[in-house]
Amino acid sequence: MRLTAEETARAAAFFTEGIARRVSRPVRLMEVCGTHTVAIFRSGIRQLLPASVELVSGPGCPVCVTPNEYLDTAIAYSRRPDTIITTFGDMLKVPGSDSTLMAEKARGADIRIVYSPLESLPVARDNPGKKVIFLAVGFETTAPTAAATVLQAEQQGLDNFLVLSAHKLVPPALQTILSAPDGKVDGFLLPGHAAAISGLEPYRFVAETYQVPAVVTGFEALDILQAIYILIEQLAGGKAELANQYRRVVKPEGNPSARKILEQVYQPAAANWRGFGGIDGSGLALRPEYRHFDAQTRLPLDNVVTREPAGCRCGEVLRGLIVPDACPHFGRSCTPEQPVGACMVSVEGACAAWYKYGQGRWTYA
Ligand code: SF4
Structure with missing residues (x-):
């Protein structure tokens, strides 16, 4: 069954509000x-x-x-x-x-x-x-x-x-x-x-x-x-x-x-x-x-x-310590076409996913 756009929006809002209500930190x-x-x-x-x-x-x-x-x-x-x-x-x-x-x-x-x-x-x-x-x-x-x-x-x-x-x-x-x-x-x-x-x-x-x-x-x-x-x-x-x-x-x-x-x-x-x-x-x-x-x-x-490639912070990305766009190479000297590190190569790599879908727009403070 496909949800209409309105039903999808209502479900998304329900989810977001439900999560927000439960998270106190x-x-x-x-x-x-x-x-x-x-x-x-x-x-x-x-x-x-x-x-x-x-x-x-x-x-x-x-x-x-x-x-x-x-x-x-x-x-x-x-x-x-x-x-x-x-x-x-x-x-x-x-x-x-x-x-x-x-x-x-x-x-x-x-x-x-x-x-x-x-x-x-x-x-x-x-x-x-x-x-x-x-x-x-x-x-x-x-x-x-x-x-x-x-x-x-x-x-x-x-x-x-x-x-x-x-x-x-x-x-x-x-x-x-x-x-x-x-x-x-x-x-x-x-x-x-x-x-x-x-x-x-x-x-x-x-x-x-x-x-x-x-x-x-x-x-x-x-x-x-x-x-x-x-x-x-x-x-x-x-x-x-x-x-x-x-x-x-x-x-x-x-x-x-x-x-x-x-x-x-x-x-x-x-x-x-x-x-x-x-x-x-x-x-x-x-x-x-x-x-x-x-x-x-x-x-x-x-x-x-x-x-290791100079300046690549793949290791920290893989340990969840930084998000990919915290790496100075991200999107500049390192792209899927010209990868500096392994995380920008595989379609499952975090840097490649951030580049393709996010381009760093969802960086958290
Ligand atoms: S793969 Fe590229 S963007 Fe990702 S940490 Fe390494 S150099 Fe930075």
Whole structure:
């Protein structure tokens, strides 16, 4: 059913007034996931919120949190004549220290865009004289497919298929934000797709240990509005609970089949995040029995020199400490066409979303 313009305006006013009535102090909510950031902008949710409710983006854009050293390693592999790189398309434009995968592709590197890691296997089969390295970037949502690809490569005897793993887990990053002295978040909108795999348990510590309310949320505008409402009601009532707004998709136990494959192939490991540094247990490394698929084990590289783009404040954006237009590069020397940092590249990046939908018009004091 479509609402008329008048009905929509009445519903929006009802929401805004309801929120404003319940908020007695400024509150800061973090939408952890880049998909939520984009949905919030697209649907105009920021304009519906009273000024006392601030929405900040979090570390949920996989391309954004992948550090430069990973990109520099991928670029170094792409320069080897005996390798083919397979990758999701949004990695191509991310600036490394002195190049991008797109620039390397233009110079002749064999870099192929795939929509699923499984598409790497026919490439490996057709090119037995080359190593095919899949750039495994993403969270709980994409990692099970990468794990299933490793299992298939094993079954098919494809020992020239390799994985450069930068998979990450969301909860340890939230723990880092919550335990940081400069991190002040009053409530979290949690990523529904990641929780659909992991279940609710890994997020329970947010409310139980840190007394911060959190809501697992879907991706429609109404899902997000409802989740914000739940957070505000909890804050107004002095409660801190983990709620599941996305019950039509997220089961408390998650997806047992996906988790089983993930746990068969990967084990938690320390990982580097852009803006956070190393976080224990926040990455996924191939288990010893699958380590022969690990690119860095099979093809160790020497001296990959890495540096961060000068003046880029992506790290602070990802930790929710600043909004993108607080960065002096924003919209000037850094745009989606000419990105300085990773947060301006991915469609889910906070800087890209601010540029495309907001252009900084909703900066909070
Ligand atoms: S606007 Fe560009 S340079 Fe600034 S934080 Fe975002 S990505 Fe980095």
